[in-house]
Amino acid sequence: MPRLIRALGCxxxxxxxxxxxxxxxEEARIDKLIGKMTLQEKAGQLTLVAAVYDDEPSDRERKPGxxxxxxxxxxxxxxxxxxxxxxxxxxxxxxxxxxxxxxxSRLGIPLLISVDAIHGFRTIFPVPLAEAASxxxxxxxxxxxxxxxxxxxxxxxxxxxxxxxxxxxxRWGRGVEGAGEDVLLxxxxxxxxxxGIQKGEGGKHLAEPDALLATPKHFVGYGAAxxxxxxxxxxxxxxxxxxxxxxxxxxxxxxxxxALMAGFHEIGGVPMMANHHLLTEVxxxxxxxxxxxxxDYAADHELxxxxxxxxxxxxxxxxxxxxxxxxxxxxxxxxxxPDLVEAxxxxxxxxxxxxxxxxxxxxxxxxxxxxYGRIDAAREKQLSHTPAARALALQAAQRSIVLLKNDHxxxxxxxxxxxxxxGPLAGGPDHLNGPWTVFDDKRDAVSVEAxxxxxxxxxxxxxxxxxxxxxxxxxxxxxxxxSAAQNADVVVLAIGESEAMTGEAQSRTxxxxxxxxxxxxxxxxxxGRPTVVLLRTGRALALEGAVRDADAIxxxxxxxxxxxxxxxxxxxxxxxxxxxxxxxxxxxxxQVPVYYARKNTGRPAPAGPFQEYTARYRDIGVGPLYPFGHxxxxxxxxxxxxxxxxxxxxxxxxxxxSARVRNTGSRSVTETVQFYLRDRVASVTRPLRELKDFRRIxxxxxxxxxxxxxxxxxxxxxxxxxxxxxxxPGDFDVWIAPSATAGTPVRFKLMPExxxxxxxxxx
Ligand code: NOJ
Numbered sequence: 001m002p003r004l005i006r007a008l009g010c011x012x013x014x015x016x017x018x019x020x021x022x023x024x025x026e027e028a029r030i031d032k033l034i035g036k037m038t039l040q041e042k043a044g045q046l047t048l049v050a051a052v053y054d055d056e057p058s059d060r061e062r063k064p065g066x067x068x069x070x071x072x073x074x075x076x077x078x079x080x081x082x083x084x085x086x087x088x089x090x091x092x093x094x095x096x097x098x099x100x101x102x103x104x105s106r107l108g109i110p111l112l113i114s115v116d117a118i119h120g121f122r123t124i125f126p127v128p129l130a131e132a133a134s135x136x137x138x139x140x141x142x143x144x145x146x147x148x149x150x151x152x153x154x155x156x157x158x159x160x161x162x163x164x165x166x167x168x169x170x171r172w173g174r175g176v177e178g179a180g181e182d183v184l185l186x187x188x189x190x191x192x193x194x195x196g197i198q199k200g201e202g203g204k205h206l207a208e209p210d211a212l213l214a215t216p217k218h219f220v221g222y223g224a225a226x227x228x229x230x231x232x233x234x235x236x237x238x239x240x241x242x243x244x245x246x247x248x249x250x251x252x253x254x255x256x257x258x259a260l261m262a263g264f265h266e267i268g269g270v271p272m273m274a275n276h277h278l279l280t281e282v283x284x285x286x287x288x289x290x291x292x293x294x295x296d297y298a299a300d301h302e303l304x305x306x307x308x309x310x311x312x313x314x315x316x317x318x319x320x321x322x323x324x325x326x327x328x329x330x331x332x333x334x335x336x337x338p339d340l341v342e343a344x345x346x347x348x349x350x351x352x353x354x355x356x357x358x359x360x361x362x363x364x365x366x367x368x369x370x371x372y373g374r375i376d377a378a379r380e381k382q383l384s385h386t387p388a389a390r391a392l393a394l395q396a397a398q399r400s401i402v403l404l405k406n407d408h409x410x411x412x413x414x415x416x417x418x419x420x421x422x423g424p425l426a427g428g429p430d431h432l433n434g435p436w437t438v439f440d441d442k443r444d445a446v447s448v449e450a451x452x453x454x455x456x457x458x459x460x461x462x463x464x465x466x467x468x469x470x471x472x473x474x475x476x477x478x479x480x481x482x483s484a485a486q487n488a489d490v491v492v493l494a495i496g497e498s499e500a501m502t503g504e505a506q507s508r509t510x511x512x513x514x515x516x517x518x519x520x521x522x523x524x525x526x527x528g529r530p531t532v533v534l535l536r537t538g539r540a541l542a543l544e545g546a547v548r549d550a551d552a553i554x555x556x557x558x559x560x561x562x563x564x565x566x567x568x569x570x571x572x573x574x575x576x577x578x579x580x581x582x583x584x585x586x587x588x589x590x591q592v593p594v595y596y597a598r599k600n601t602g603r604p605a606p607a608g609p610f611q612e613y614t615a616r617y618r619d620i621g622v623g624p625l626y627p628f629g630h631x632x633x634x635x636x637x638x639x640x641x642x643x644x645x646x647x648x649x650x651x652x653x654x655x656x657x658s659a660r661v662r663n664t665g666s667r668s669v670t671e672t673v674q675f676y677l678r679d680r681v682a683s684v685t686r687p688l689r690e691l692k693d694f695r696r697i698x699x700x701x702x703x704x705x706x707x708x709x710x711x712x713x714x715x716x717x718x719x720x721x722x723x724x725x726x727x728x729p730g731d732f733d734v735w736i737a738p739s740a741t742a743g744t745p746v747r748f749k750l751m752p753e754x755x756x757x758x759x760x761x762x763x
Contacts, residue, residue: 451564
């Protein structure tokens with residue numbers, strides 16, 4: 001290796017501060033192992049590949065005497081060419097692989113088995129966007145925990161989750177995997193999910209046999225793809241990255257995440273896989289992140305398609321030197337890293353650094369001490385599909401449902417009402433779980449029809465008709481549905497997106513109800529029957545015509561296992577809906593991206609009719625149809641105007657903002673009380689509102705409670721012109737409100753650090 005590169009390598013990699021991830025004894029053990037490893041074995045430790053099983057379809061085409069796919073994979077493990085395998089399960093299968101790594105490879109380094117358990121493993125929970133609609137952080141942690149228990153019982157040690165991408169453009173299909181549009185909600189959900197995945201019951205955190213390694217993804221700004229088109233470039237300023245897209249990753253890392261996935265996309269001409277600035281300067285140098293960075297699926301190879309690498313060899317060099325430690329699926333690290341090091345193009349110190357990170361993570365997971373700790377067929381049987389997980393799936397589904405409107409108190413329904421359950425999403429086992437499930441059995445999920453029938457028992461007065469297909473008219477469907485509606489007291493219309501319409505590579509140009517279903521809704525509306533829409537969706541949709549004008553709308557997302565039961569509970573009032581939108585619903589599809597924390601512009605449009613030369617569309621105002629944070633219950637909740645302990649906040653003082661929240665209705669209610677802030681004048685523009693805190697409270701009928709939120713000067717910090725945090729004195733507005741567009745602002749002034757002589761101007 002040329003001397004200069006070696007010297008540079010030593011400087012860059014050896015001088016890093018000692019990491020606290022492993023004890024001195026563990027470090028010594030790692031040193032020893034690294035000392036013994038060949039370059040090929042080192043590259044092998046940085047290689048994650050897809051799982052194969054006995055009897056793969058490809059096996060049938062092999063020539064006599066050739067090994068099966070499984071035998072080839074086992075051989076690669078024995079040869080130290082693979083560090084980790086993903087999306088395979090089963091204690092017996094896992095044991096075979098682990099034995100090859102621990103007993104049959106030269107150095108006996110344990111294998112990491114990983115999965116994409118995005119919203120459950122065997123028991124499937126509501127999609128993450130739905131769960132975010134609960135605004136229930138503790139629930140998200142419990143769901144992540146239950147997922148970890150099921151997955152670890154099947155031999156898994158590494159979860160390629162949570163997805164912490166902020167998604168503000170509803171066209172992008174992967175918003176369904178995250179927590180929506182808001183920075184604070186996304187941070188809290190990210191941290192909760194990481195804690196749940198990594199915690200383990202016995203207090204040894206990752207080393208517990210029921211703990212998984214978490215992988216916040218897709219670093220960073222993947223959700224900002226141009227035009228909402230998956231994999232598209234995201235042209236994000238450093239400010240927006242730091243204000244919006246990076247914070248959930250920081251929260252996940254602060255919660256202890258020790259793996260992180262780099263995205264497929266580019267930002268401003270630099271693919272994430274080549275982004276030294278973000279992967280090394282921000283992640284490592286600024287944040288002190290100690291875990292591993294894994295590529296997304298063959299994303300190292302994609303540097304060639306991006307046009308920043310001539311060939312795969314160069315792609316490996318660029319990705320590895322940018323900071324991607326582990327390569328997923330392509331096997332390109334295995335193929336090229338040894339040669340790149342020998343040729344002096346990659347310093348061996350960088351290779352050792354990445355291997356060290358991987359070995360530390362494996363040690364932290366307890367794999368060296370107990371390589372079979374998570375592989376136990378009896379435990380697998382005992383801990384899969386437990387009643388406790390199922391009960392949690394029901395609770396999560398109940399809390400994820402958002403009631404957008406409820407004209408004339410149509411809901412809850414009377415149990416003896418004759419119901420026409422209509423729509424392509426009314427029955428059957430399809431489209432309940434939502435995208436990104438790997439090991440589910442869709443027959444486990446309860447359809448809307450099954451849930452309603454179970455809730456109503458033998459006396460159920462339900463007729464069921466499909467009305468239309470999801471994407472096309474159903475011959476005779478409209479007529480049958482209209483006649484069913486005419487013979488019912490109330491229509492429950494189950495419409496929306498299919499499972500395939502959201503998720504990876506499922507971008508849509510028109511975020512609307514598919515036309516065949518819209519036509520069905522119009523035909524039902526013409527009957528004049530009171531109608532409840534059950535809206536199945538993985539994104540915010542622009543609701544139009546008869547759907548928008550239905551008497552009641554429940555956003556039911558993809559609620560998975562307990563869909564029908566949770567919906568029946570809410571329809572009949574056994575559960576009071578308590579979800580709140582984690583994404584703004586646009587008025588029209590062409591309005592996206594629409595999100596509440598937007599900027600004022602220099603020409604804010606006044607409310608009301610169109611006015612020339614202001615920032616609004618010709619046809620509609622800029623606001624959403626339903627804002628972030630919106631959601632009703634079956635009671636009336638009123639908010640008093642907030643009061644402040646002072647309108648003149650001293651630099652070192654504490655502002656207390658309080659408001660009384662009253663349940664003036666006749667049912668108990670769970671209310672998510674939201675606390676928003678606006679910085680009126682600052683050296684850079686600030687959003688019209690920012691969520692600063694929120695609290696879920698339950699109020700009995702007639703009960704009122706005073707809630708207080710506090711702010712100190714550092715809670716008012718933002719990134720100044722130089723992108724460094726700064727707090728500037730001046731005027732601020734605060735709201736305590738039930739959504740991002742509700743409530744009355746109250747103003748206070750933050751006083752300068754040093755009192756300004758002769759300035760006694762008070763607000
Ligand atoms: C591609 C997806 O972008 C990523 O989220 C996932 O973890 C990998 N495929 C592996 O399944």
